[in-house]
Amino acid sequence: MIRVEVIIPLALDGLFSYAVPEALISEAPGFSVGCRVVVPFGGKRYYTGVVFSLDKEAEISAYKEVEQILDATPIIPEATLKQWEWMAYYYACPLGSILRDALPSGLLPESKTMLSLVEGFEAEEALPHAELLILDTLAEKGAMTTEQLERLVGRRLTRPLLRLIELGAVHTEEALQPRYRPKLARYLRLAPEYQEDEGALSTLFDGLSRAPRQAELLMAFLEALRETGQDHSGALHRSVLLEAVPKSEAQLRALIEKGILEQVLEPVSRLRAVEPSSRESSIADVEPLTHPVTLYYGHTAEDKERYILGQIAATLACGGQVLYLTSSVHSVPSAAGFMQRLAEIAGANYYPYHSLIGEAVRVETYLRLSKLDSPALVVGTRSAIYVPLPHLSLVIIDEEQEYLYKQQLVAPRYHARDVALWRAHQSGAQVLLTSLTPSAEVLFHALRGKYQLLRPESFSAETASQSQQVLPTIELIDLKRLRQLREVEWGHTLTPYLLEEIRSTIARGKKVLLLQNRRGYAPYVTCDACQTRLLCPNCDVSLTYHRTRAALLCHYCGYTAALPEACPSCGAIEVMTKSGLRPALRQVGYGIERVEEELKEKLPAYEVLRIDSDTFSSQKKRMELLEQIESGSAEILLGTQLIRNQPIWEGIGLIAVVQLDAVLGVPDFRSEERAYQLLHQLRLRSRAPREDCPRYLIQTSSTEQAFIKALQVGDYDTFINEVLAEREATNFPPFTRLTHLWLRGKDKRLLASAALVLSQYLKGLLPNERVTDPQIPDLARLEGYYQRQIVIRRPFQQSYREERAAFASALQQLRLSMPESKRLQIFFDVDPL
DNA sequence: AGCACGCCGACT
DNA sequence: GTCGGCGTGCTC
Numbered sequence: 026m027i028r029v030e031v032i033i034p035l036a037l038d039g040l041f042s043y044a045v046p047e048a049l050i051s052e053a054p055g056f057s058v059g060c061r062v063v064v065p066f067g068g069k070r071y072y073t074g075v076v077f078s079l080d081k082e083a084e085i086s087a088y089k090e091v092e093q094i095l096d097a098t099p100i101i102p103e104a105t106l107k108q109w110e111w112m113a114y115y116y117a118c119p120l121g122s123i124l125r126d127a128l129p130s131g132l133l134p135e136s137k138t139m140l141s142l143v144e145g146f147e148a149e150e151a152l153p154h155a156e157l158l159i160l161d162t163l164a165e166k167g168a169m170t171t172e173q174l175e176r177l178v179g180r181r182l183t184r185p186l187l188r189l190i191e192l193g194a195v196h197t198e199e200a201l202q203p204r205y206r207p208k209l210a211r212y213l214r215l216a217p218e219y220q221e222d223e224g225a226l227s228t229l230f231d232g233l234s235r236a237p238r239q240a241e242l243l244m245a246f247l248e249a250l251r252e253t254g255q256d257h258s259g260a261l262h263r264s265v266l267l268e269a270v271p272k273s274e275a276q277l278r279a280l281i282e283k284g285i286l287e288q289v290l291e292p293v294s295r296l297r298a299v300e301p302s303s304r305e306s307s308i309a310d311v312e313p314l315t316h317p318v319t320l321y322y323g324h325t326a327e328d329k330e331r332y333i334l335g336q337i338a339a340t341l342a343c344g345g346q347v348l349y350l351t352s353s354v355h356s357v358p359s360a361a362g363f364m365q366r367l368a369e370i371a372g373a374n375y376y377p378y379h380s381l382i383g384e385a386v387r388v389e390t391y392l393r394l395s396k397l398d399s400p401a402l403v404v405g406t407r408s409a410i411y412v413p414l415p416h417l418s419l420v421i422i423d424e425e426q427e428y429l430y431k432q433q434l435v436a437p438r439y440h441a442r443d444v445a446l447w448r449a450h451q452s453g454a455q456v457l458l459t460s461l462t463p464s465a466e467v468l469f470h471a472l473r474g475k476y477q478l479l480r481p482e483s484f485s486a487e488t489a490s491q492s493q494q495v496l497p498t499i500e501l502i503d504l505k506r507l508r509q510l511r512e513v514e515w516g517h518t519l520t521p522y523l524l525e526e527i528r529s530t531i532a533r534g535k536k537v538l539l540l541q542n543r544r545g546y547a548p549y550v551t552c553d554a555c556q557t558r559l560l561c562p563n564c565d566v567s568l569t570y571h572r573t574r575a576a577l578l579c580h581y582c583g584y585t586a587a588l589p590e591a592c593p594s595c596g597a598i599e600v601m602t603k604s605g606l607r608p609a610l611r612q613v614g615y616g617i618e619r620v621e622e623e624l625k626e627k628l629p630a631y632e633v634l635r636i637d638s639d640t641f642s643s644q645k646k647r648m649e650l651l652e653q654i655e656s657g658s659a660e661i662l663l664g665t666q667l668i669r670n671q672p673i674w675e676g677i678g679l680i681a682v683v684q685l686d687a688v689l690g691v692p693d694f695r696s697e698e699r700a701y702q703l704l705h706q707l708r709l710r711s712r713a714p715r716e717d718c719p720r721y722l723i724q725t726s727s728t729e730q731a732f733i734k735a736l737q738v739g740d741y742d743t744f745i746n747e748v749l750a751e752r753e754a755t756n757f758p759p760f761t762r763l764t765h766l767w768l769r770g771k772d773k774r775l776l777a778s779a780a781l782v783l784s785q786y787l788k789g790l791l792p793n794e795r796v797t798d799p800q801i802p803d804l805a806r807l808e809g810y811y812q813r814q815i816v817i818r819r820p821f822q823q824s825y826r827e828e829r830a831a832f833a834s835a836l837q838q839l840r841l842s843m844p845e846s847k848r849l850q851i852f853f854d855v856d857p858l
Numbered sequence: 859a860g861c862a863c864g865c866c867g868a869c870t
Numbered sequence: 871g872t873c874g875g876c877g878t879g880c881t882c
Contacts, residue, residue: 028882031882033882034859035859037859039882067861068861068862070860070881121859155873181875848877
């Protein structure tokens with residue numbers, strides 16, 4: 026018998042074996058590894074899985090049978106399966122998690138239990154309330170899933186439903202929900218009896234002599250078939266014919282009614298070709314890449330983009346396939362300029378693959394790419410690293426230092442840049458990493474010669490004049506001192522110097538860019554009576570007050586609550602202070618909304634646009650705001666770090682950081698690197714001739730930090746070298762590889778003991794000093810789950826195999842010796858950010 | 859992840 | 871007493 030091992034798209038370890046019925050195989054002779062199958066799994070569900078291996082002569086055994094073969098030939102190339110396997114191994118997660126992440130969900134239909142009323146059911150006894158409610162709801166609204174029913178009724182219904190099914194009142198059906206449907210279009214073809222027989226056809230025309238317009242239409246149809254290179258058995262898109270012969274709908278209907286033409290629905294591609302470029306000439310000539318991995322470490326975004334376009338054009342011209350990854354996609358016309366250029370140079374070979382692309386188009390793109398032999402340019406975000414490309418020759422990771430390339434929240438917790446390096450190595454493709462501010466890791470490898478380092482020395486002819494341009498110098502404003510001197514108003518954070526600078530900049534006709542990297546109005550709310558902070562009930566973090574929503578918000582789990590009048594801890598509503606009675610709950614700190622309010626109070630004449638995840642929460646809001654920015658009516662742009670990826674104005678006269686501490690955030694070994702990159706990127710954007718150079722002000726409460734000195738020196742290489750020296754001394758990446766082993770659970774005691782045991786096992790399997798004791802992370806509790814973390818270190822160039830084996834066996838030992846640990850979530854984060 | 863089974867507290 | 875909660879084990 027034929028046995029297949031299938032990857033099921035669930036976070037379960039291992040593969041699952043099924044028998045393939047002969048009847049299915051005979052209809053799909055090309056069936057093989059990489060095809061999708063629908064299989065029964067668990068009590069009653071059906072899932073779409075992918076065949077990982079196939080044994081044609083397996084022993085007969087009591088496997089469940091494959092229900093359906095979805096692909097007659099493989100849609101997942103072997104190389105892609107290898108990539109999945111490697112990712113599951115390297116990132117220490119189930120293969121099923123990879124499958125779920127890798128394929129567009131339209132390619133993975135699953136079953137849902139549909140509940141429907143049985144016609145003519147008569148209850149023999151009085152039914153309980155819940156059961157009557159179910160029957161009424163189903164009678165009124167028709168068939169639905171359990172979840173829909175429970176939402177309508179407003180409670181769990183497991184037991185009443187089981188009872189009704191047993192009584193025969195409710196019918197259940199496992200229906201595979203198709204998440205992708207091919208687009209169908211109306212095509213016309215000649216009825217079969219006329220296709221071969223010229224004689225019948227001419228008789229037909231004779232018969233139409235009294236209907237000249239019908240005859241004309243039929244002639245046009247035959248003509249169009251010939252033009253598209255088809256014979257009389259061919260099909261023609263309905264609208265093509267109607268365009269050729271306008272206002273002929275009635276005649277067409279007549280021809281169909283007479284049985285001369287047949288109308289058929291046929292699937293059509295949703296992929297649309299982009300108009301090829303009309304600006305070919307502006308593509309720069311570039312030297313071919315000489316190494317497997319190259320870092321392009323540029324000075325300006327324009328030069329970098331020109332270089333990327335040059336490399337892409339050269340690769341496409343040789344028939345190569347290019348995968349270009351970006352950290353974010355833009356949707357506003359002018360901002361999408363670079364995206365537009367990418368589309369134009371690739372023309373018909375352009376394949377966008379990101380969140381702005383609809384699900385159905387993603388499915389069709391995936392299917393097309395998996396068998397594509399022609400040149401291609403795929404433009405996508407992180408998950409585009411999964412797209413199959415049989416002839417991949419170049420992978421570009423633009424702004425490789427961007428943290429968005431790392432998937433953080435769900436498995437696989439992969440870094441698209443690192444997967445790209447592996448993938449390119451496997452397929453013999455080259456990798457081009459580009460950045461204006463490379464990550465310490467990548468720059469390290471480039472400086473040591475592992476990657477080719479390209480540092481464009483001179484600017485291209487067009488931008489030669491830019492060598493006269495300078496970067497703004499960074500000037501500090503000592504917030505702490507000014508507060509002590511009472512120069513900053515109580516409850517405010519914009520210093521008079523900054524306010525004055527904003528005024529004079531706008532007076533000069535220039536725009537102002539302000540950075541305040543903190544969402545909401547007040548980062549926390551404290552009670553002045555009992556000194557406690559308002560905390561999230563699910564997470565160990567302060568609640569942030571958002572004035573626009575008039576609510577307290579947890580930035581980690583999304584919990585919201587109204588701002589209470591009395592302190593929930595001590596009940597105080599007011600407290601007595603030197604200046605009299607005041608509300609006990611005080612809003613502390615400065616979120617971006619509060620800065621916005623302060624700007625409007627102090628500088629009411631100017632329009633402020635705010636960019637943060639709240640004003641950018643939907644595609645629509647984002648578009649509107651970006652269009653507003655583009656229109657140029659506002660004078661001040663105020664943003665969180667989100668502005669990093671947004672198109673912002675030309676002609677900025679002032680850049681100011683409202684609070685440097687907010688940019689640095691929670692300290693970890695990378696926070697200074699991240700902050701420096703952000704601030705340096707803003708600085709690079711404001712390069713200008715000396716007399717026109719914008720000012721760059723930073724308000725900070727500690728002017729003495731080494732970080733600030735480095736920022737003022739303004740030399741990125743020097744800064745990164747210092748960072749690297751410190752990393753080497755303290756055993757951090759890239760000198761040591763890190764893995765975070767996370768444990769989460771509701772039971773604090775079980776969590777603590779399991780974490781301790783696991784860390785002991787790891788210490789037994791690996792050199793002791795490489796494994797830490799369980800640590801309580803900064804976020805000790807998240808979404809109601811307590812958390813522990815074990816850090817595992819591996820010196821640079823030490824093999825991963827031994828460590829990876831230790832991960833698996835330590836987990837196994839834990840499961841054996843502490844079965845209760847099954848109640849905990851345990852997962853790895855390899856190379857965490 | 860979902861779904862069934864089985865044990866235990868809360869209300870009629 | 872039953873209803874409904876949730877912990878536990880299993881999925882080829």
